[in-house]
Amino acid sequence: MDRSSCLLLFLAIGITCVATQECGYEKCRSLPIKPGMINVHLVPHTHDDVGWLKTVDQYYSGANSSIQRAGVQYILDSVIPQLEAKPERKFIYVEIAFFKRWWDEQDEDMHGRVKKLVDKGQLEFINGGWCMNDEASTHYNAIIDQMTLGLQFLNTTFGECGRPLVAWHIDPFGHSREQASLFAQMGYDGFFFARLDYQDKANRLKLQNMEEIWRGSPNDLGKVADLFTGALFAHYTPPEGLSFEILNNDPPVQDDPRLHDYNVDERVNTALNRSVEQAKYFRTDHIMWTMGSDFHYQAAHTWYKNMDKLIKYTNPGNKVNLLYSTPSCYVYHKNQAADVKWNTNNTDDFFPYADKPHSFWSGYFTSRPAIKGYVRECNNFLQVCKQLEVIAGPLPFTNGGPSSQRFREAMAVAQHHDAVSGTEKQHVAYDYAMRLHAGAVECQEVVSHALAGKMKKGSVEPPAAQFCAYLNVSICPTTEENDHFSVTVYNPLARQVTGHYLRLPVNGQSYTVTAPNGKPVKTQMLKVTQQTAKVRGPRGNATSELVFPVTVEALGYSTYLISRATRTTRSLFMPQAETNVISMAIPQSPRMREDIEIHNEHLSLIFDTTTGHLKTVTNLKNKLILNVQQAFYWYNSSTGNNQDSTQRSGAYIFRPNGTEPFPIHTKGSVITKVVTGALVQEVHQVFSDWVTQVIRLYDGQLHAELEWTVGPIPFKDSLGKEIITRFDSDMQTDKKFYTDSNGREILERELNHRLTWKLNQTEPVAGNYYPVNSRIFIKDNSRQLTVLTDRSQGGASLKDGSLELMVHRRMFYDDNFGVGEALNETGVFGEGLVARGKHYLMLESPADSSQLHRNLGEQLYMAPAVSFTPNTFSTQDWSNNFNMAYTALKRELPSSVHLLTLELAEEDTALLRLEHQYQAADGGTPQTVSLQGLFEPFEVVTSSVEELTLGANVHAEKLHRLSWNTQEGTTGNVSQRCWDPSSATVSLKPMQICTLRFHVKRRW
Structure with missing residues (x-):
């Protein structure tokens, strides 16, 4: 009974009734399934990229049709009346970034019509994230955020009927195990994708193993992270010959026998043949056809008219039953096959993906390194912004004040599989960056307001905060142009940060730095390098960098006061570390040919003076010594002129001409100077006029920092280049290496090996590259060499003891996978793009490494946020008027517990995620955290606490996942609750994430 009929009945006889809802799996029980037949689930769908060849706006509006005829708004306009015309018709929609925009443009009448279709199960949301995110170059924090953004919109707009039950990643270029784990923790019952290695697919078809239970966290979360997973048979397109998109060439169903083009028999035979052929490779009598593709259904009637006819004429008298369906109904009926025991032998992932022998999609792990780095920085700042909205309270909503919402949406769009992946056209990449920048600028206002509110003691308003986005190339007008300024450092971690070093561009010779407690801070002055001055160009003019350590309390800030030193203050006040610079002229004298060493109390790095390369790393605490050389190389990108294939390297594909890269080096030593001092020691290396590096050891830190600058990659020799940094050590690693x-x-990765199928390796370099989102390491019995990254990159170990990471790419040709242009980025001055990033090198024993590199990884992606103000106050006046330090926590969280999310859900409601960031193999043990009295600015109203699934759209106690029969027993409907209301505590097992929503009671 629909809502209008219900209303008439109420008026007539005075009873209360509600519209019939067929959401969830209720809608699946009424499908016209025919046992003993091949039930073909026709799934009408459209795949709508949130930017790729066109920008997000262009795709939505249909603009720029010279590139692609695609307008998402017309798809939704067209589908709705077709669903209303016949109740058996279905449609699924995925990308909420587009749907919400369309929804906001509709009137109340259309809202009611759409809700009716959702309630009846005709319009179903699948996946439900803001976008269909990439799985190689995305960080789990950003994945969870973008999924939450979409799922919460569906929840508040459509309620239970809007909840997606199945994940749908039909286009990403390879699939991560963590993605499956996250989907399972969000409560999904199934996960479908289209792209898997062509050899893997052939093997699965042969074994009838296209569908299985994927074990997303076999050693930690166990069955909680198990997920029914299916690889699609025909990519995500319709079976061959059965596409009814208006501009496609497949024949429609012409059923008037009076016409010469009558073709019902041919169309039915095609459907029967495709059904029987596909069914041979699948277990149970259910198969799925994906009836749609990229931006299909702009003229939806052509699809539905022909599918109606295909169903009408195929079903009678045949062993095939075509029916309108959805992925969730397909999963439901798969689950009902009680006699099937599903395989659970996959604990691996689906990287790297190759669609044919010489086309490995491992180039995009590194493509567009600048936007990859920017996305990671923006994720960091977004977490800061969201935290401070909770800590300090939101800016007034009534005034339309700035908030984190724009930034949340921009970051969510950036996780799309043609965004952070680097596989979009250049003008689209610019658009993604501009969206991120606009969101970041609005969040700067939020952060400035929040910090000012916490700083203020009385009636004097703190100066407005200013932000410097280009500190990595020594640009910051506030610090360059003012003799007196303050620096406020906010720490988004739930533990105190000590020994974090700031490097500020300045123009004075020396400076005094005063800590929040009024004591002087030791500083060190370094000259801005020639390479930095070259990269920044005329945008900055600082001559030096002021280096000093800061300490910041958990979830709080510290303000440091800086003044250019006079002779008096230099001698009486400032503890400045002396800096010694040794210039390495070539040719060198015999005395200078001795090895060069820099060290702190934890690490010693020795460099071969003849070559200038890193030679030895020693852990001084553990007495571990590793002989390791680090240098830069380049692979020559294939232009498709090989004898065995015409495949080129491009935005997606990594295909080098040959297996050995070319070294990048100058004649003689690459070291140009050595800088020593009490706070930081540096070795400056010039490998060429377009590849330089500074290796740093800061006082007190357990790792070495390697800051690389690459570009513009030269093009004069007409050779495309893919640049790597490589570490060659004396370890015996048995062909194994490890990536996150x-x-x-x-x-664990193994050279030329796949865990669940026999690999015929056709590309010995590209076929061994894997995504590295945060870290890669190699180890032997006593030593582990770990390299952490500041952005996603491709990495490999191609021989024992060796580890390499690709940092930059530039090519002449497109790889012919759709983007239609070469990956040839230019920088701000019209030359090739210059990329600058950092690697962090650790040497520890394997037993000690795991927790250390996890803690360092947390500090890198949740780094302190720095803001500045010109200072007209004396030190005493500042201290009298403003709070110099603050923490929002009354006690720190344990080192194994990470505060993953703290954000406003509504004005007086917060969303909190606590994560156990250690694996059991790291020595992770269960942890308990009490929420009572945890936060300083507000109380958690414990009676209001709701435990939710990871996507924050389902109450944990209401989640009932499907159970699956496997060779190892049942799996699926397993809960791992974390919230104990009787004690107001959160209990976490290794790798568990607890998601809570609660009311906040502010203390002011």
Whole structure:
């Protein structure tokens, strides 16, 4: 009974009734399933990229049709009346970034019509994230955020009927195990994708193993992270010959026998043949056809008219039953096959992906390194912004004040599989960056307001905060142009940060730095390098960098006061570390040919003076010594002129001409100077006029920092180049190395090997590259060499003891996978793009490494946020008027517990995620955290606490996942609750994430 009928009945006889809802799996029980037949689930769908060849706006509006005829608004306009015309018709929609924009443009009448279709199960949301995110170059924090943004919109707009039950990643270029784990923790019952290695697919078809239970966290979360997973048979397009998109060439169903083009028999035979052929490779009598593709259904009637006819004429008298369906109904009926025991042998992932022998999609792990770095920085700042909205309270909503919402949406769009992946056209990449920048600028206002509110003691208003986005190339007008300024450092971690070093561009010879407690801080002055001055160009003019350490309390800030030193203050007040610079002229004298060493109390780095390369790393605490050389190389990008294939390297594909890269080096030593001092020691290396590096050891830190600058990659020799940094050590690693999965769990990799199928390796370099989101390492019995990254990159170990990371790419040709242009980025001055980034090198024993590199990884992606103000106050006046330090926590969280999310859900409601960031293999043990009295600015109203699934759209106690029969027993409907209301505590097992929503009671 629909809502209008219900209303008439109420008026007539005075009873209360509600519209019939067929959401969830209720809608699946009424499908016209026919046992003993091949039930073909026709799934009408459209795949709508949130930017790729066109920008997000252009795709929505249909603009710029010279590139692609695609307008998402017309798809939704067209589909709705077709669903209303016949109740058996279905449609699924995925990308909420587009749907919400369309929804906001509709009137109340259309809202009611759409809700009716959702309630009846005709319009179903699948996946439900803001976008369909990439799985190689995305960080789990950003994945969770973008999924939450979409799922919460669906929840508040459509309620339970809007909740997606199935994940749908039909286009990403390979699939991570962590993604499956996250989907399972969000409560999904199934996960479908289209792209898997062509050899893997052939093997799965042969074994009838296209569908299985994927074990997303076999050693930690266990069955909680198990997920029914299916690889699609025909990519995500319709079966061959059965596409009814208006501009496609497949024949429609012409059923008037009076016409010469009558073709019902041919169309039915095609459907029967495609059904029987596909069914041979699948277990149970249910198969799925994906009836749609990229931006299909702009003229939806052509699809539905022909599918109606295909169903009408195929079903009678045949062993095939075509029916309108959805992925969730397909999963439901798969689950009903009680006699099937599903395989659970996959604990691996689906990287790297190759669609044919010489086309490995491992180039995009590194493509567009600048936007990859910017996305990571923006994620960091977004977490700061969201935290401070909770800590300080939101700016007034009534005034339309700035908030984190724009930034949340821009970051969510940036996780799309043609965004952070680097596989979009250049003008689209610019658009993504501009969206991020606009969101960041609005959040700067939020952060400035929040910090000012916490600083203020009385009636004097603190100066407005200013932000410097280009500190990595020594640009900051506030610090360059003012003799007196303050620096406020906000720490988004739930633990105190000590020994974090700031490097500020300045123009004076020396400066005094005063800590929040009024004591002087030791400083060190360094000259801005020639390479930095070259990269920044005329945008900055600082001559030096002021270096000093800061300490910041958990979830709080510290303000440091800086003044240019006079002779008096230099001698009486400032503890400045002496800096010694040794210039390395070439040719060198015999005395200078001795090895060069820099060290702190933890690490010693020795460089070969003849070559200038890193030679030895020693852990001084553990007495571990590793002989390791680090240098830069380049692979020559294939232009498709090989004898065995015409495949080129491009935005997606990594295909080098040959297996050995070319070294990048100058004649003689690459070291140009050595800088020593009490706070930081540096070795400056010039490998060429377009590749330089500074290796740093800061006082007190357990790792070495390697800051690389690459570009513009030269083009004069007409050779495309893919640049790597490589570490060659004396370890015996048995062809094994280790990479993270989206920043969380670690997966073991083995050279030329796949865990679940026999690999015929056709590309010995590209076929061994894996995504590195946060870290990669190699180890032997006593030593582990770990390299952490500041952005996603491709990495490999191509021989024992060796580890390499690709940092930059530039090519002449497109790889012919759709983007239609070469990956040839230019920088701000019209030359090739210059990329600057950092690697962090650790040497520890394997037993000690795991927790250390996880803690360092947390500090890198949740780094302190720095803001500045010109200072007209004396030190005493500042201290009298403003709070110099603040923490929002009354006690720190344990080192194994990470505060993953703290954000406003509504004005007086917060969303909190606590994460156990250690694996059991790291020595992770269960942890308990009490929420009573945890936060300083507000109380958690414990009676209001709701435990939710990871996507924050379902109450944990209401989640009932499907159970699956497997060779190892049942799996699926397993809960791992974390909230104990009787004690107001959160209990976490290794790798568990607890999601809570609660009311906040502010203390002011």
